[in-house]
Amino acid sequence: MDLYSPLKKYFGFNKFKxxxxxxxxxxxxxxxxxxxxxxxxxxxxxxxxxxxxxxxTAIVVSPLIALMKNQVDAIRGISENNGVAHVLNSSLNKTEINQVKEDIVNGITKLLYVAPESLIKEEYITFLQSQKISFVAIDEAHCISEWGHDFRPEYRNLKNIIKTIDNVPVICLTATATEKVQEDILKTLGITDANCFKASFNRPNLFYEVRPKTKEVEKDIIRFVKQRPGKSGIIYCLSRKKVEEIAQILQVNGIKAVPYHAGLDAKTRVKHQDMFLMEDCEVVVATIAFGMGIDKPDVRYVIHHDIPKSLESYYQETGRAGRDDGEGYCLAFYSYKDIEKLEKFMSSKPVAEQEIGHALLQEVVGYAETSMNRRKYLLHYFGENFDEINGEGADMDDNSRNPKKKHEAKEDVAKLLKVIKESLQQYKSKEIVNILIGKENALLTSHKTHLQPYFGIGKDKSASYWMALLRQIMVVHFIKKEIEQYGVIKMAKEGEEFLKKPTSFMMTEDHSYNEEDDNSIIANSKSSGGSADEVLVKQLKDLRKKAAMKLGIPPFAIFQDPSIEDMALKYPINLDELSKVHGVGEGKAKKFGNDFVKFIADYVEENDILRPDDLIVKSTGVNSGIKLYIIQNTDRKLPLEDIADSKGLEMSELIKEMEAIIYSGTKLNIDYALDDLLDEDQQEEIYDYFMEAKTDKIQDALDEFDGEYDEDELRLMRIKFISEVGN
Structure with missing residues (x-):
């Protein structure tokens, strides 16, 4: 059969892909x-x-109006007759519907795009029954499966509707489907006899990286985007609020960014989408609503500010990068806190749905925390093998570029397989880990598993260690997940063989994404913009010490340590730049800054340093309203409790806001509040302490006074001290 002539005739291509x-x-x-x-x-x-x-006429069922419109426009572009493709959905009026019907009757329409909701309508079914239908194509077919990442109940009924219209062939298409989802789709549509075609899921041009999500995440994103000027990117967030926040922060920092989410009106959404396609903006910050069917070939990076709910979603969203086979960088920020948040959202759903959701989430955790080749992990999830040494794109991920330590785990693998086998292959991964570490729960006690000799044979290692090892032996096919009872771990032939005759197994140590990482700027300065210049830090501290001696005040009253470190990261060479350094502000910059910026400018020139201008991240001023309110109302001598209450703050939070104000160089007069708390002698005692102290740490002051004053009193006195001495 000649398919090449029609391919050339209609689409102008010489070969298939x-x-x-x-x-x-x-x-x-x-x-x-x-x-x-x-x-x-x-x-x-x-x-x-x-x-x-x-x-x-072929009926194409598609879940998205925007997607249908794009495709109809494309098909009309290759034909002299506009009627060749039509959309039939809720956006049409009576006249337009009649035009569609007329074109179908006259044999002009070859493709009719419908939403599943429209296909249910009695009048459409009756009309289509009387027409010649060539086949039904179901796009985004994963929507049929509740195991898919985008389940839509109206898709479940398609089988009956298609049978009602005509007994025609059915074509299902999807960009992501695990074995479980494939089986579900074929069964639900009653087409288990279908010819199945599965392309490789490997996109060798995409680079995958996962970084810990710290408090600096916005700064990291700005730094990343600014290092790629003029390149298009998408940033995904889970909530509309976060989309708006990130878009605003990017705009304030001179990046052309627009928000996109379902809460915006249709006109704005279309406008923002077009701006991105026409390159009037560089970045779209979006919820997952964006990107379905967006055919922009040169998206150069996709950033996940929040980790998605499933690996299918992640794969599909990252897949929007580098469609032209050029560079595509996929960066995800991960913290286990986000996973807990997603689990909380699920708790209101029916139990069956929750179970599916949890299982999908655990796969995401596995991907984020793994230290093996990420491409191999991802492709294994979609049922595809990958050679991490010679495969195409084998070194295109952070783990391959910065390999983690490995150690011999032959005995531990044997223990793990023994537990799976002897507990009769009836448990999911979480329970297997509980058995290994000897942690009882209702399920294990009901099966009397806690009484077995193997219960607790791995208690010398942590649960996270066993979970990491379990994932690694799954990827090499020692064990597999049962499809029918999804998530139950079964032994595979390879695992049985290993148990009979254990051989060497080198386990890679997983990444640790602990809370301690929260304040650290991410390691690997090449990709994340670096850390403070230690030589300069030392020299700036010497300079600070000299200035403090000259003025007769403690060094911390001039600039705190975090400010010094930030200077050694940003290299400010004028007062305006210095005022944007962490904890400095205009007042402090003017009062103490001249010597510092002159010193840094000389240092930069002598050492030939390339200054990262992009690191001076401006904030959107969300908190500036609160700060102004505090300054105005302390001037009016309003009680601090009243100021806190009116802004819904705890006392400790109000003190924190006040500290931020005085540390950036603005004076605050809170004598009136201190006079209610402490008498003159007490105030003098604490004031003198700070004048002599080596640091302004509150813990040191608490130790010094040994319970004489509480934390709030000492923090308020420190505010008075810095305000008078340092500002």
């Missing part, structure tokens, strides 16, 4: 067909070409 030719052949020969092809692999051509070749 990947599996397209085989898929089209299957459809033209009236077979039920199931296609799994990653984003950007040319899925839509698989049903567009057969529809143009065959007699009658």
């Amino acid at each position: 990947g599996l397209q030719e085989k898929v089209i052949e299957s459809i033209v020969n009236n077979h039920n067909t199931f296609v799994i092809m990653p984003t950007g692999g040319g899925k839509s051509l698989c049903y567009q070409l057969p529809a143009l070749m065959k007699e009658g």
